[in-house]
Amino acid sequence: MEESLYIVKDAPGKGRGMFATRDIKRGTCIISESPLVYFYNTGPADTIQAVNDMSKKNKKYFLALRNSHPELPQDIGIIKTNALPLGCESLDCAVFRVISRINHSCALNVKHSWNAKLKKETIFATEDIPAGSEIVTDYLSLLMTREERLKRLAASFGFTCQCKYCASESSEEYDAAVNRIKECSDLIASSCAASNPRRSIGYVREVLGLIDKIDGWGKSTFYHDGFQISAMYSNYTLAKEWADLLLESYRIEEGEVGEKYERYLMYSQNPRSHERAGWGGYIDLTGA
Ligand SMILES: [Zn+2]
Structure with missing residues (x-):
């Protein structure tokens, strides 16, 4: 055994x-x-x-x-x-x-x-x-x-x-990251609603940089944002890149037996199968 x-x-x-x-x-x-x-x-x-x-x-x-x-x-x-x-x-x-x-x-x-x-x-x-x-x-x-x-x-x-x-009295960097991530989450949604997906992706990348500095925080939520925004605005090559990051993240967190892994394997193979694919028409997100 x-x-x-x-x-x-x-x-x-x-x-x-x-x-x-x-x-x-x-x-x-x-x-x-x-x-x-x-x-x-x-x-x-x-x-x-x-x-x-x-x-x-x-x-x-x-x-x-x-x-x-x-x-x-x-x-x-x-x-x-x-x-x-x-x-x-x-x-x-x-x-x-x-x-x-x-x-x-x-x-x-x-x-x-x-x-x-x-x-x-x-x-x-x-x-x-x-x-x-x-x-x-x-x-x-x-x-x-x-x-x-x-x-x-x-x-x-x-x-x-x-x-x-928590033990450290000087948790300023941690708290600043939390507050900025909260702000960026709102900005990702509002920029997208205002048909400015390039700006949304910029905030997604900013959050991913902040998460790198703190132990234990997962990136799935923001990889998901990157995927969804790219698919919505018909950037399917980019959408696949985000879906692959998300897939790897779910594999680490829940294994290949996880429900989310199965779903995003499908999106990675075919980003156009997402229910919001193409909803926003086409806006080029290359280099965003
Ligand atoms: Zn703690």
């Missing part, structure tokens, strides 16, 4: 955590795991029922998880602390025996995603992780300044993040 890439053990000051047992290369699937229990967004009675329906063994694992909400009934506190959504926009969620142990860091080194086809949560390394390092992911949208993140983490999970960005 292949040796596991991780071990769950005490993480000083954070309860338990997941650690790399050997060097892990970027793009490696560290674990894919079925839920201990699902919670569908159908009301509190169903939540209680789902907890009661768990097998004895799963309930034991569930009760051993961290509870950051001692003010709530124990089961609810554990769900609030550990549940992960089943997809980016989903209100359904699940709790996992191992993956729910992964601690937060704003300087994350893995991406967690729900794979609906496999019915498993997958964890892929988004950075090279040296043996012995803690495996960490983000619990929040990272497009927040240091102060916003610290406030949200304290309220939702009851801890103070000690990552290199």
Whole structure:
């Protein structure tokens, strides 16, 4: 049997955590795991029922998880602390025996995603992780300044993040990047709406440069913007270049088994198959 890439053990000051047992290369699937229990967004009675329906063994694992909400009934506190959504926009969620142990860091080194086809949560390394390092992911949208993140983490999970960005009092560069990325996101959309896709692509490139300076931030959202704008304005060679970048990004974050990888493989092979292809007519984006 292949040796596991991780071990769950005490993480000083954070309860338990997941650690790399050997060097892990970027793009490696560290674990894919079925839920201990699902919670569908159908009301509190169903939540209680789902907890009661768990097998004895799963309930034991569930009760051993961290509870950051001692003010709530124990089961609810554990769900609030550990549940992960089943997809980016989903209100359904699940709790996992191992993956729910992964601690937060704003300087994350893995991406967690729900794979609906496999019915498993997958964890892929988004950075090279040296043996012995803690495996960490983000619990929040990272497009927040240091102060916003610290406030949200304290309220939702009851801890103070000690990552290199939060621990340092001088997080000016990080906060400036967050604020500029937010501004650029609006400018990408507004320039495109004003039929100025060359300017939109310029903002996309600016954001990609900012992301390079911060550990752990993914580029998929902005590669997607580059692809969509190029396809909308009928620049199909450029659209393919963006789709290939996006494809590689999804391969690293979710593997070739991921739904997004399959979809963008299709767009990479034929950018004209995107639903907005050619919508804006033709504007030359060469060199933008
Ligand atoms: Zn942090």
